[in-house]
Amino acid sequence: MGDGNATTNNRSVSNSNNNEKPEWLQQYNLIGKIGEGTYGLVFLAKTKSPANRGKSIAIKKFKQSKDGDGVSPTAIREIMLLREISHENVVKLVNVHINHADMSLYLAFDYAEHDLYEIIRHHRDKGSHCINQYTVKSLLWQLLNGLNYLHSNWIIHRDLKPSNILVMGEGDEHGVVKIADFGLARIYQAPLKPLSDNGVVVTIWYRAPELLLGAKHYTSAVDMWAVGCIFAELLTLKPLFQGAEAKSTPNPFQLDQLDKIFKVLGHPTLEKWPTLANLPHWQSDLQHIQGHKYENTGLHNVVHLSPKSAPYDLLSKMLEYDPRKRITAAQALEHEYFRIEPLPGRNALVPSQPGEKVINYPTRPVDTNTDFEGTTSLQPPQPVSSGNAVSGGMPGGHGVANRSASRPMQIGMPRMQPQVMATYNMAQAGMGGAMNPAGIPMPRGVAAQPHQQQHLRRKDPPGMGSGYPPQQKSRRQ
Numbered sequence: 365m366g367d368g369n370a371t372t373n374n375r376s377v378s379n380s381n382n383n384e385k386p387e388w389l390q391q392y393n394l395i396g397k398i399g400e401g402t403y404g405l406v407f408l409a410k411t412k413s414p415a416n417r418g419k420s421i422a423i424k425k426f427k428q429s430k431d432g433d434g435v436s437p438t439a440i441r442e443i444m445l446l447r448e449i450s451h452e453n454v455v456k457l458v459n460v461h462i463n464h465a466d467m468s469l470y471l472a473f474d475y476a477e478h479d480l481y482e483i484i485r486h487h488r489d490k491g492s493h494c495i496n497q498y499t500v501k502s503l504l505w506q507l508l509n510g511l512n513y514l515h516s517n518w519i520i521h522r523d524l525k526p527s528n529i530l531v532m533g534e535g536d537e538h539g540v541v542k543i544a545d546f547g548l549a550r551i552y553q554a555p556l557k558p559l560s561d562n563g564v565v566v567t568i569w570y571r572a573p574e575l576l577l578g579a580k581h582y583t584s585a586v587d588m589w590a591v592g593c594i595f596a597e598l599l600t601l602k603p604l605f606q607g608a609e610a611k612s613t614p615n616p617f618q619l620d621q622l623d624k625i626f627k628v629l630g631h632p633t634l635e636k637w638p639t640l641a642n643l644p645h646w647q648s649d650l651q652h653i654q655g656h657k658y659e660n661t662g663l664h665n666v667v668h669l670s671p672k673s674a675p676y677d678l679l680s681k682m683l684e685y686d687p688r689k690r691i692t693a694a695q696a697l698e699h700e701y702f703r704i705e706p707l708p709g710r711n712a713l714v715p716s717q718p719g720e721k722v723i724n725y726p727t728r729p730v731d732t733n734t735d736f737e738g739t740t741s742l743q744p745p746q747p748v749s750s751g752n753a754v755s756g757g758m759p760g761g762h763g764v765a766n767r768s769a770s771r772p773m774q775i776g777m778p779r780m781q782p783q784v785m786a787t788y789n790m791a792q793a794g795m796g797g798a799m800n801p802a803g804i805p806m807p808r809g810v811a812a813q814p815h816q817q818q819h820l821r822r823k824d825p826p827g828m829g830s831g832y833p834p835q836q837k838s839r840r841q
């Protein structure tokens with residue numbers, strides 16, 4: 365590792381003995397497991413190199429598929445492209461490691477102490493303490509800023525949800541949002557099929573109606589739907605559309621999820637969404653979908669916002685049924701909501717007003733008994749300098765450490781300037797398939813949709829060159 369390339373090794377990571385560790389792993393102190401998703405396990409490690417000693421890294425290990433064929437070379441090439449992605453609001457993929465013995469894949473990312481799932485849960489558990497307006501707005505703005513960059517580079521996330529929206533802990537980037545898990549949907553077997561069944565539930569609550577209705581061609585608009593759901597959840601601390609997942613077949617019809625959506629937004633009509641008639645489930649499930657009459661509960665009642673307010677206007681545009689009419693990330697960044705007080709800032713976790721209490725969000729619990737194989741004891745528990753509580757128990761154990769108060773607010777926030785993406789030599793990489801100007805391959809069989817094409821025509825993605833929210837009077841660091 366450290367040379368910027370994927371590193372490979374023929375020996376399996378079988379235990380914690382340093383001599384038997386593959387070379388790349390010897391550059392880290394593996395601390396323990398911090399999470400488990402549908403596709404893999406996430407570990408906390410610390411770098412050993414003198415230049416970056418003690419830097420926290422999150423290593424995601426991808427599980428083997430059941431048939432044991434590991435990760436395809438195509439998937440590996442696509443992951444290598446993700447290394448070129450660089451933006452302040454997108455988590456940095458620092459390295460890629462492939463273990464050839466079992467074709468397991470390890471992705472090393474910059475570590476983020478918090479995520480929106482935990483932040484929302486923290487507020488909900490404290491009972492009726494909503495997230496302050498400044499924090500909600502700053503989190504949302506940065507999420508949109510990162511997403512605008514990804515969409516401009518032809519990357520559709522497809523699985524945005526609160527646990528994938530990370531927020532940096534203390535340090536230079538305190539309170540900065542980082543989108544995680546981007547671009548990985550392409551290496552999974554479509555659509556969103558887990559590599560192995562580990563009992564982790566795939567969340568459908570943030571899934572766009574066109575996907576639920578069986579659309580074969582999705583666009584970046586699916587991410588904007590998810591952002592709308594996350595925005596509402598930040599406001600109310602409750603998932604907006606909490607459907608029960610159907611699991612009968614690999615990609616079952618998620619009727620309950622649609623039911624939850626229709627109950628709040630009313631029934632979609634062909635008048636408002638003309639291409640609805642072409643969607644497979646709309647056609648095939650006449651009895652359930654078209655036969656049922658839904659009362660429109662009213663989104664404003666659920667999120668407790670005035671229908672005339674700026675946040676409501678933005679939210680309703682994110683939750684537009686027709687994906688072609690749904691607001692884009694670039695358009696959302698220009699919305700009035702971000703031009704009125706409180707203005708969004710770079711550190712989303714500082715108090716919104718002088719004198720307001722600093723919230724000490726809990727650090728991630730670390731299970732120090734689980735290593736890459738999932739069983740072996742790693743090393744004796746040790747103090748973790750980033751403030752992580754080290755628990756010897758299973759994930760979910762509470763390891764809440766006290767942390768010092770946030771830095772005082774500063775005026776004059778730096779502009780967010782995304783770096784230009786390096787172009788990848790596709791001929792050299794031997795890749796075929798549809799390409800876009802940024803050198804990112806399109807998902808197989810996915811044509812550029814109107815929602816995406818608007819980005820194609822632009823040289824610089826809108827909203828990115830304009831820096832942080834426009835016309836700000838005062839800003840928080």
Ligand SMILES: Nc1ncnc2c1ncn2[C@@H]1O[C@H](COP(=O)(O)OP(=O)(O)OP(=O)(O)O)[C@@H](O)[C@H]1O
Pocket residue numbers: 398399400401402403404405406422424455473474475476477478479523527528530544545564565566567
């Ligand atoms: N770079 C990172 N730094 C810190 N924690 C991370 C990082 N990336 C992921 N995590 C955390 O690890 C946990 C598991 O993440 P993972 O992406 O594997 O699963 P998930 O997002 O919860 O579910 P799924 O795999 O179904 O999308 C989550 O709590 C997530 O916030």
